[in-house]
Amino acid sequence: MPTINPFARIADRYRDVPPRLRRPLVTKAVGEVIPFVDTAGCFIEAYTPRRVAVRLDNEQRLRNHLGGLHAAALALLAETATGLVVALNVPDGSSPLLRTMNVSFDAFARETVQAEATLTDDESAQVQSRTIGQIEVDVTLAAPDDDTTLVSGTLKWAWLPKERLSEDS
Numbered sequence: 740m741p742t743i744n745p746f747a748r749i750a751d752r753y754r755d756v757p758p759r760l761r762r763p764l765v766t767k768a769v770g771e772v773i774p775f776v777d778t779a780g781c782f783i784e785a786y787t788p789r790r791v792a793v794r795l796d797n798e799q800r801l802r803n804h805l806g807g808l809h810a811a812a813l814a815l816l817a818e819t820a821t822g823l824v825v826a827l828n829v830p831d832g833s834s835p836l837l838r839t840m841n842v843s844f845d846a847f848a849r850e851t852v853q854a855e856a857t858l859t860d861d862e863s864a865q866v867q868s869r870t871i872g873q874i875e876v877d878v879t880l881a882a883p884d885d886d887t888t889l890v891s892g893t894l895k896w897a898w899l900p901k902e903r904l905s906e907d908s
Contacts (some may be wrong), residue, residue, distance in 0.1 A: 820854035821876040828866035842892035
């Protein structure tokens, strides 16, 4: 019997919790499944099968030599948002795996940045209907209170049954 999708289970568990409580609970639960999300200080703002938004605050430990968010931290934010929106849709027994990342740093990220990744209904249905596949997911990073794009990207995700994952994947 395939394992139940832990990301979909988190969404189901906190679906009816008020938003101000849901966000920290979902963040903690996702951090338990993906410890690096917790280590990096990512905070999940939106978590649905069609839209994931993840925030990263400009903390000293995440800064580059100019005081802005480090490029690697911004790429992590893009990877986390796109990966979670795909992970929320993969069928039970399958697991997402990042294949390629194309990220453009359009403007300097001085403050808190939020990444947003979405899937259309058709894209979501495509992922849900197949145990193996690939999809490109666009992501935009901006300050939460500003529409100016700081970073944009397209990440290609694959998903396949967990038993097919090996050290060579």
